[in-house]
Amino acid sequence: MRPNPLREAFAAGTPAIGSWLSVPSSVTAEVVGNVGYDFVCVDMQHGLIDYTSMVPMLQALSLGGSTATVRVPWNEPGIIGKVLDAGAMAVIVPMVNTAEEAEQAITRGMYAPRGSRSSGPIRAQPLEGPDYADVANDHVEIIPMIETVQAVENIDAILATENVNAIYVGPMDLGVSMGLGRGTTDPSFTDALDHIVERCNAHGVVPGIHATPQITPDRIERGFRMVVVTTDLTAMRTNLVDALSIGRDAEVDDAGAGGGY
Amino acid sequence: MRPNPLREAFAAGTPAIGSWLSVPSSVTAEVVGNVGYDFVCVDMQHGLIDYTSMVPMLQALSLGGSTATVRVPWNEPGIIGKVLDAGAMAVIVPMVNTAEEAEQAITRGMYAPRGSRSSGPIRAQPLEGPDYADVANDHVEIIPMIETVQAVENIDAILATENVNAIYVGPMDLGVSMGLGRGTTDPSFTDALDHIVERCNAHGVVPGIHATPQITPDRIERGFRMVVVTTDLTAMRTNLVDALSIGRDAEVDDAGAGGGY
């Protein structure tokens, strides 16, 4: 098996720092995969990416050292199997609100006898090595998302599900579900985050969360150990806005210049 | 015809500020096209983009207000015609070293009687309006690149070529051609830039140049009136490197956290 910085960080208890891909392109995937993040996640849920684009993106990510991660569009067996066969080593599963849904996510991502994943690791095995199918259950992470009030209410049962080693908080949806809106800073919201971290620690599960560069230090200090700092598109747009300002603000030399026509 | 901020800036004598697309994706094109640049250039020469990807990128650029610009891979009639038919309103032509090559570039981009562009504006006409074919010669910019010692020696003849309204300096290649290397800051290099600007002003031609955020203020102050500040990939990578540092530098809360396994 290739090195897996996401799992290494989990084992070491240090924060796994990640970035996020929303653009359906193997070119951006190769570039992001070489920046040095512990993991890079291909977002098939809210990113503009489907399986057809994901395959060359996973190939491009294999050129770098980050753990190839995929968020699937939904908790469904077909797509969970397909992204694992194509080489994803971690799968983020959205909208896991109950222990039953957590158990479904786990079994869909693991081979028998633990789970019901169908055997056919067409790219994963040549990539990771001939023993892939034998050891995949010990190396692949299936990571449920916690993003509703219901999920928080069921947090202990979800965290107690066998083979749940990490969870990933979706703060936007959680804020909306709590009736506080997107980007809320309400104390009850950070209380919920702290509660999740505390229960994760109690269960020996890694708490993860989607963040921004601004809020990342707070999230890490708060105890999150798997943090996405930013995304391909946000990074690009932020820098391009700044660059445009530089162009607009530059002082123009008037000597000689005039209209071009 | 739709608004054309590149030409409006040319006419006003104000700097046209641009960005640059190297990623073959309509998703990044739409995002970059909405930042507010005067022009956005699809780079078919050094970008990882070919015609097949360029078409949906030009469609995406039409959703924003920037002038859709394309750098073709080489000074060839087939591809110059194809990018114009697909809706490009400005074409940057690399490695124009002589007046003859400038004349070739111009004629390949213009309809008879001025040029020899073949008629078939399959997307340009529905996009720009029913009079497109009649007025295209007055609205499309064919912009030769100045990027060798030979081109600088021939600068007056190139600038005197009819319908050359702007040129675009390739500083990397020019530095290499001068034996100074990429990213040179040798005074003879900036002297060459100043000479180009001076001759442009003398001919009533807009001087353009490829830049970086750091060097853009100098280039504009030096008299350039068409400046690319940065590219999609550079912007993305720069911001992602910064974001990773934020994650790595965050202070970790030790309470309760431990290895996940």
Add this chain to the structure above:
Amino acid sequence: MRPNPLREAFAAGTPAIGSWLSVPSSVTAEVVGNVGYDFVCVDMQHGLIDYTSMVPMLQALSLGGSTATVRVPWNEPGIIGKVLDAGAMAVIVPMVNTAEEAEQAITRGMYAPRGSRSSGPIRAQPLEGPDYADVANDHVEIIPMIETVQAVENIDAILATENVNAIYVGPMDLGVSMGLGRGTTDPSFTDALDHIVERCNAHGVVPGIHATPQITPDRIERGFRMVVVTTDLTAMRTNLVDALSIGRDAEVDDAGAGGGY
């Protein structure tokens, strides 16, 4: 939010006239999107289109004024969320046969508290405006299809489902389900259509239907207020058949012509 002719027609009580995309191409999408229809539907169920092709098609549709509509392959949460995030403003959901299925379709397309759509409008928000997420529930139409005997039997319960503002009849499947076959003109079939219209009017819901140019006047006169007249492929094929006849029927000049070899 951008103008939405489909909803404007619904509000005005005038027939919303639509066309239909079965070809996986942003080129045909741009052309059809500029003809002037109130809405244009990307058909992911029976069209030869999947999500990968749909994204540039929605980008192309944004260049025109028609309401970007998508028929999803099935009533599933993953794909309903993905097409909305990519910018669809109306979603047609096939095979809604019960009030429970209608409620599922609605909740999958709406944010909390009404629904369970996950938050991440990656293209919809930049396109429609910064308040998109706040007002999406009031602007997005989730439109169940009525296409089985069972659905007709449950029509009142389906129409009474909160946030069902329109339904769309699939006449082929309805005819088959009634045992009358495709393209039936049996009076019991048109009686069923009239019944659906009548119940829609009773519930204040817009009745929609898939049609052909030949049958469109009848459908509108019968009370349907959302009518697809034809599709990209049908339009193209019909006209090409006529054009071939013109070529075959032309009188040949015999003077001078002979075999070419």
Add this chain to the structure above:
Amino acid sequence: MRPNPLREAFAAGTPAIGSWLSVPSSVTAEVVGNVGYDFVCVDMQHGLIDYTSMVPMLQALSLGGSTATVRVPWNEPGIIGKVLDAGAMAVIVPMVNTAEEAEQAITRGMYAPRGSRSSGPIRAQPLEGPDYADVANDHVEIIPMIETVQAVENIDAILATENVNAIYVGPMDLGVSMGLGRGTTDPSFTDALDHIVERCNAHGVVPGIHATPQITPDRIERGFRMVVVTTDLTAMRTNLVDALSIGRDAEVDDAGAGGGY
């Protein structure tokens, strides 16, 4: 070798009737290829099509009986070889203005000793049969376009070029080149067409031309024997405009209908 209706029409002296593909899609190619035209041309010059899209389009055309034809973007050896290797049986070469350019087009499309086409018919040979490479020179048509005043002046020399069995008039460009504009009906323009037909007949070369449904009968009566009646996009758009009128003109039933909100 498979049947080749284009060549069969040439041999019989009957008009070869064709259609034209501008959309980069194997779906539209399959549909158009099954209408019954003698030839269908993939337009890589003014169509929105490049080689990457052309390959599955040629595969789709092989499902029908029309002669697979390609217009290359320019008279260049690389692309002429590539489209023939992929299975094109006729190649239309734009902007052939002199006998030298006609000779270049022919040699680029034919194997030694007549030409310099490189050997590697990767799809053409499995498709057409094991003797393809031996007989290709006798079955492939390389068809120069006549679309400038210069080409008309050189018409006899072009027509006398060995292996020029047909030419194809580009009326838009020819009108522009004559200073008469696109879509001209000036008598001097039709005189030029008649002159081309007359010289073709004198040389035993098939005269071809791009047309519209309206003008096709005139062109055939005038002696053209290879006529493109319409294109995929024109056909689709024409029919969709008519269909929209049907929807708009339908009489609305007022009973019971009202605004939906």
Add this chain to the structure above:
Amino acid sequence: MRPNPLREAFAAGTPAIGSWLSVPSSVTAEVVGNVGYDFVCVDMQHGLIDYTSMVPMLQALSLGGSTATVRVPWNEPGIIGKVLDAGAMAVIVPMVNTAEEAEQAITRGMYAPRGSRSSGPIRAQPLEGPDYADVANDHVEIIPMIETVQAVENIDAILATENVNAIYVGPMDLGVSMGLGRGTTDPSFTDALDHIVERCNAHGVVPGIHATPQITPDRIERGFRMVVVTTDLTAMRTNLVDALSIGRDAEVDDAGAGGGY
């Protein structure tokens, strides 16, 4: 309807010999489709193929005579309908473990009154003929996979499901489910295969299985009547490994050769 060698073999009781596509390419599909197999299966479950790639692959398969078969990723109505509409004539459905799941697979692939497949055979009907929709239920094969202990336990109920004419054994998953591992040769495994064949014969259902060239004779002798011998990727890789050995083993002539620099 076109010839269907898979069904012809079923009817004749002779083994249907198949190959398998894992590469998302219409080029490999055309090549494999012309080798002469009775059926060729596009594998959307473990192959690196999604719907977007599958459409041109089915077009390419139509150029050959093999029955176009698709393995869907999962037993879901949306994708089963889509692959049939695109022209698949047989659908292999993974992980059918109960009679209820078999019944679901059948109904999702058949029109009313037997099933609930939605009507819209956009490519299947032009390809197979105008009576496609009327006779599809009699020509399309929906083939459940038997690949778990649970499925073997339920084998009689599955085989007794109306319209199950063939089943397809997944030996890898079956071995894992039996706790014997992939590629097992344990007698209890071959006993299970013999039991499946025996029950198939008793029910008049064709037993199929995934195989390798080495094991194919055994499987056929054992009574399987639908056997996939190998896949596109396995075939390619196997031959390339051999070819490399030939190159490495060749005797080098030493005369005159030396380092190139």
Add this chain to the structure above:
Amino acid sequence: MRPNPLREAFAAGTPAIGSWLSVPSSVTAEVVGNVGYDFVCVDMQHGLIDYTSMVPMLQALSLGGSTATVRVPWNEPGIIGKVLDAGAMAVIVPMVNTAEEAEQAITRGMYAPRGSRSSGPIRAQPLEGPDYADVANDHVEIIPMIETVQAVENIDAILATENVNAIYVGPMDLGVSMGLGRGTTDPSFTDALDHIVERCNAHGVVPGIHATPQITPDRIERGFRMVVVTTDLTAMRTNLVDALSIGRDAEVDDAGAGGGY
């Protein structure tokens, strides 16, 4: 710079063994790139591959250790620069018949002062290292093809061209050019091969040739030091034909089997 087995073999005087890609797919490229060949060539001339497909193929090849090689469609500056920027470390240039054409190929692939390649190694530099642009001229191989009588006549002048370190014989075209046909075994043909090898040795240039598994031992013994043994498609088809025979030849068990219907 990454390891470059092609150049290492050149330096060591051992045969560089290669394979060849004709399928436009990153999936086949990854598989072939992991077999262990010294170099793998993406064939843009006769393969069904264009630049759009080539980029993810070069990404996939970077996952293996073979030297990424590209055959360009023709000796043109635009495409030679593009494939190098995308990461090709060797470029095979077809139809180089004169020393002038060899010099053109070399200068198009090398930076100033030796050549005129434009600077912008967008993928090559991140892949190969920050010094790429400084040392590329010493690491990139531009390899002219010898495939006509004219090229053989000019062989000494071609081999004497500075920076020609290897040539590649196209035996099909050479046989045709010699009037001997494809696949000739005429002694005058092998004499020509021996002559080419002898002149290469005299000039210190590596002789390369396109081969088959059958003929590879002879070619290596004859002195060729860069040999392509087979291609993706040939390998796949050869093995599939054998596999089909295995299926057809298997003995059928008659017990219990019968027609399925």
